[in-house]
Amino acid sequence: MHHSKFIEALGAMPLTSATVDGGRWVIGLEGDKSVTIKQNSHVELLVHCSAHRQMLRLNVERDAELRIVHVVTMAECKSNIDITLAERAHVSMTQVVLSSAEAKVVANLVEPHARFELGGAFILKGEERGVVSADVKHMSADCSSRTTYKGVASDNARGKFTGLVYVAQDAQRTDSEQLSRNVTIGQARIETLPQLEIYADDVKCSHGATVGQMDEQAILYMRQRGLSFADAKRLQIEGFVKDIVLHAAIEECADKLSDLLQEKL
Amino acid sequence: MLKVENLHASVGDKEILKGINLEVKAGEVHAIMGPNGSGKSTFASVLAGNEKFTVTEGKVEYLGEDLLNLSIEERSRKGLFLGFQYPVEIPGVTMANFMKIAVNEHRKYRGEEPLTAAQYLKLMREKSAIVELDSKLTSRAVNEGFSGGEKKKNEIFQMAMLEPKLAILDETDSGLDIDALRIVATGVTRLKTKENATVVITHYQRLLDYIVPDYVHVLYKGRIIYSGDKSLALKLEKEGYDWLINDYKEE
Numbered sequence: 001m002h003h004s005k006f007i008e009a010l011g012a013m014p015l016t017s018a019t020v021d022g023g024r025w026v027i028g029l030e031g032d033k034s035v036t037i038k039q040n041s042h043v044e045l046l047v048h049c050s051a052h053r054q055m056l057r058l059n060v061e062r063d064a065e066l067r068i069v070h071v072v073t074m075a076e077c078k079s080n081i082d083i084t085l086a087e088r089a090h091v092s093m094t095q096v097v098l099s100s101a102e103a104k105v106v107a108n109l110v111e112p113h114a115r116f117e118l119g120g121a122f123i124l125k126g127e128e129r130g131v132v133s134a135d136v137k138h139m140s141a142d143c144s145s146r147t148t149y150k151g152v153a154s155d156n157a158r159g160k161f162t163g164l165v166y167v168a169q170d171a172q173r174t175d176s177e178q179l180s181r182n183v184t185i186g187q188a189r190i191e192t193l194p195q196l197e198i199y200a201d202d203v204k205c206s207h208g209a210t211v212g213q214m215d216e217q218a219i220l221y222m223r224q225r226g227l228s229f230a231d232a233k234r235l236q237i238e239g240f241v242k243d244i245v246l247h248a249a250i251e252e253c254a255d256k257l258s259d260l261l262q263e264k265l
Numbered sequence: 266m267l268k269v270e271n272l273h274a275s276v277g278d279k280e281i282l283k284g285i286n287l288e289v290k291a292g293e294v295h296a297i298m299g300p301n302g303s304g305k306s307t308f309a310s311v312l313a314g315n316e317k318f319t320v321t322e323g324k325v326e327y328l329g330e331d332l333l334n335l336s337i338e339e340r341s342r343k344g345l346f347l348g349f350q351y352p353v354e355i356p357g358v359t360m361a362n363f364m365k366i367a368v369n370e371h372r373k374y375r376g377e378e379p380l381t382a383a384q385y386l387k388l389m390r391e392k393s394a395i396v397e398l399d400s401k402l403t404s405r406a407v408n409e410g411f412s413g414g415e416k417k418k419n420e421i422f423q424m425a426m427l428e429p430k431l432a433i434l435d436e437t438d439s440g441l442d443i444d445a446l447r448i449v450a451t452g453v454t455r456l457k458t459k460e461n462a463t464v465v466i467t468h469y470q471r472l473l474d475y476i477v478p479d480y481v482h483v484l485y486k487g488r489i490i491y492s493g494d495k496s497l498a499l500k501l502e503k504e505g506y507d508w509l510i511n512d513y514k515e516e
Contacts, residue, residue: 215353217353218353222355222367223338224347225364227363235355
């Protein structure tokens with residue numbers, strides 16, 4: 001991500017230590033890293049890829065709040081983010097994938113009342129191949145999770161979403177939602193595989209997945225008002241993924257993410 | 266302004282328009298009436314350039330140009346506006362943003378500079394007043410969650426923003442209560458000048474109480490079978506179409 005000015009403006013400092021108890025940090029992912037978010041702290045992390053393979057383990061202690069914005073613009077990178085949430089920990093994450101990449105997020109809710117939210121979007125075009133996955137593991141009671149992942153593929157691009165919600169036997173009163181919504185344009189294809197694996201009996205879990213085409217009627221409508229086909233298409237895609245970016249886990253990132261999407265479209 | 270000669274159009278193998286002739290001059294208002302399924306909406310769609318329909322015969326001249334050679338957006342930029350019978354919802358795209366791009370595309374086409382943010386806001390305020398459109402709606406997604414009346418007002422608002430030379434309003438009155446109808450129709454009337462023309466497609470005479478037509482045409486089975494002045498609409502309201510279409514039943 002060549003956005004040092006943006007990061008500077010956000011006041012984020014490169015993260016070097018293995019434990020943090022507050023502040024806004026930027027991590028360029030390379031190799032393996034483990035970071036502990038201290039209890040009761042509020043931490044914000046901007047994550048980007050700077051190597052082709054990375055693994056980031058985040059250990060979020062009791063009552064800590066962690067906000068993550070993860071942007072993948074580097075082609076052919078494989079990123080893994082593995083988050084463990086202790087009691088009443090709250091993690092809110094936004095992930096935007098704009099290149100041929102594999103991005104995997106795993107959230108382990110290991111103690112009661114942990115909350116995890118993920119809003120993701122991938123936009124692929126040309127010959128790009130993107131694979132994203134979000135696994136949420138409810139290992140303890142009274143936790144909640146929300147996953148919304150939106151995918152757009154045009155030209156000959158291929159996209160794939162895999163989402164697992166696992167609810168262990170002891171994880172009673174789990175409240176979980178998972179939604180995968182996708183739009184394909186032209187020859188592009190998107191595969192979505194949402195999965196639920198539930199071993200507890202008192203749970204509220206919903207999931208949904210859609211893959212649709214671009215809305216021809218909307219394109220026609222916009223062109224009738226004088227927009228070119230390209231602008232109409234761009235506007236529609238932007239509209240489709242916009243809520244993910246608008247509700248970015250770190251609010252000040254919304255505009256920047258929006259610009260990145262615009263560039264990609 | 267618009268000259269339609271022997272226009273035939275099909276969707277798939279099915280011919281819907283079977284030889285339409287119509288001439289519209291600047292300053293005129295034409296009403297097109299007719300029973301359901303007679304081809305009224307298809308006619309509007311073909312004029313707007315909807316690629317779902319294939320023109321198989323005939324020609325359409327618009328401002329001295331071959332209209333059928335122009336893309337949908339070129340027709341729009343040259344001043345042709347279609348008010349949709351079913352305005353489309355576009356999630357995540359605000360009215361304000363959508364119209365800004367549209368207005369500036371039109372300006373670019375005419376070789377004018379894009380509007381500044383302040384100019385644009387002022388224009389939006391002025392134009393939304395014409396149809397008593399709640400200005401909050403312009404910050405919402407296009408037509409999303411709008412009521413039936415709001416959607417139709419929004420069509421006329423867009424018409425006001427784009428100041429078309431030829432406006433084709435496809436059943437703008439359908440689904441409107443009497444107040445919304447008055448507002449929409451008054452809006453259209455206020456936008457009327459000597460230089461532009463309006464074609465209204467409608468089922469009901471009541472719209473024509475507000476938008477008084479110079480000509481009324483009856484479209485039936487893909488042809489205009491009868492034309493008259495505004496008294497024709499009143500007669501149709503009273504007597505229905507039977508007296509006109511009996512001769513065509515066998516076709």
